[in-house]
Amino acid sequence: MALWQGRSRRKITGGRYRNHRGKRKTEIGREKQITVIGRKTMKMVRTKGGNLKFRVLTVDVANVYDPKAKKTIRTNITTVMENPANPHYVRRNIITKGAIIETEKGKARVTSRPGQHGQINAVLLN
DSSP: OOEEOSOOSBOTTSOBOOOSSOOOGGGEEOOOOOEEESSOEEEEEEOGGGOEEEEEEEEOEEEEEETTTTEEEEEEEEEEEEOTTOTHHHHTTEEOTTOEEEETTEEEEEOSOHHHHSSOEEEEOO
16 A cells, blocks of 8 residues: 555544545655665665665665764674664664664764665764
8 A cells, every 4th residue: 555645634623624636646655665784785766857766775884974083984883772763673773864873983873864865874972
């Protein structure tokens, strides 16, 4: 079944909106692509206008920015330490934006969206 991203048929108060038209193909969403730790695999998705989105399905390296040294280092990801999106994602090593990952350089917070950007960027924590 498709995900529909159009306006809800219910108001906040619980009343009903009467639709002036049906659903449109442009309002269909896509299933969530979960990024986990592993050898890098990607998926290309065609978007509206013929553009491409690169989704990371599995990844083992991240671009980590060190604010003290003001340098970006490419380093291996060891594990996921914390994930505010869902506490169960830690157990399954799922990486989303805002997740805290353990790298060879230390703990880092993910600043990119792996399902949208096609790479993992992170900022080193103290």
